[in-house]
Amino acid sequence: MTRVLVVDDQFLIRAGLVGLLRAAPGIEVVGEAADGEEALALAAQTRPDVILMDIRMPGMSGVAATERILADAPDPPPRILILTTFDLDEYVYGALRAGACGFLLKDSGPERLLAAVAAVDGGDALFAPSVTRRLVEAFAQRAGTAAHTGEPPPDLGALTAREREVLRLTARGLSNVEIAGELVISEATVKTHLNRTMTKLDLGSRAQAVVVAYETGLVTPGGAS
Structure with missing residues (x-):
């Protein structure tokens, strides 16, 4: 049984x-x-x-x-799915940066909503990685990391060369299957590298990992895939 809170x-x-x-x-x-609140x-x-989570609310926003x-929750933390009126919304970018699992347009149909809840509850990517990439590219360079949190982005020095490559391809919008084909490794190995990357950072x-890849300069908006 999936327990859901609606905001x-x-x-x-x-x-x-x-x-x-x-x-x-x-x-x-x-x-x-x-x-x-x-x-x-x-x-x-x-x-x-x-x-x-509705993204735009009076008082405390969905981002805050x-x-x-997520900062206060014991393990395992809830999976947060952002509800928004339009996808290219800098508030959604802020929420993804804060750790939300994905976003869903409010005019999505019932089947899409239920599928989204099932996907994030199961730990899967909510939507095509290219959608996350498009949103992040739109806002990654508009304001620096300090403008959002006052803290520097994570240090990628803790990652192995292969983990950095998997992160780079993830941020470029490739799925796990596509990354496996690009690097000539199994899909399970891709998942392992990505999970280790997320743990280290x-x-x-996954959406938060894409944001970090852009904000650390591992990839740049408009760069070659």
């Missing part, structure tokens, strides 16, 4: 999401919140597996709530 400041949207999720087999809605309290209280929830999602 959206618009009552009708929130009620629609809750109704859809409750009607789906294998999903339990453990709470609903109208703002970031309420989301923090309910996340700590209910320990959801997945959080559907994502940062706080203390990253919580």
Whole structure:
């Protein structure tokens, strides 16, 4: 059973999401919140597996709530899926940078929503890596890392040469299968390298790894694939 917390400041949207999720087999809605502060309290209280997080809310934004929830959550942390009106949104970039697993447009159909919840709960990539790349490229150079957190990006010196290469190809929008073909290794080996990279850099999602690859200069917007 996948435990889901729904966060959206618009009552009708929130009620629609809750109704859809409750009607789906294998999903339990453990709470609903109208703002970031309420989301923090309910996340700590209910320990959801997945959080559907509205990105733009009065008071505490979805970005700030994502940062706080992931910083405070015991292992395993919830998988946070950002809800947004349009994909090229710098707030979504900030949320991915903070550790959200992906984003979903609010006008997506019911099947897409349920598939997204199942995907992030299972630890899979939510969407084609090229979508993450397009979003990150749009904002990676608009503001430096310090503008977001006041901290430098992670040091890639801890990575092996192969781990850096897998990270570079991930940021370029290649899937695990495509990376395996490019490097002539198995898909399982690609996953192992990426998992080790994320552990070494203390990253919580593939999307967050893509952000780090751009902000450390491992890849650059518009660079050759």
